[in-house]
Amino acid sequence: MTDSLHTRYMAASDTWHAHRKGCPPCESGQHCPTGDPLYKRFTNLQDAYLRHLRTRVETR
Numbered sequence: 001m002t003d004s005l006h007t008r009y010m011a012a013s014d015t016w017h018a019h020r021k022g023c024p025p026c027e028s029g030q031h032c033p034t035g036d037p038l039y040k041r042f043t044n045l046q047d048a049y050l051r052h053l054r055t056r057v058e059t060r
Helices: 002-021 035-058
Strands: none
Touching: 002 035
């Protein structure tokens, strides 16, 4: 699961950052209709991945 989650997180990050580069509203933090779901997916996967890492550390 970790690799799959990490892969999805990194792909979402790449997609979000590529979109953000060419989108003035998203660059300024006011997400456009296309950028908003990309940003939400990225942040949701980031949160899930960080939770997973914390869980792994806590169980050691």
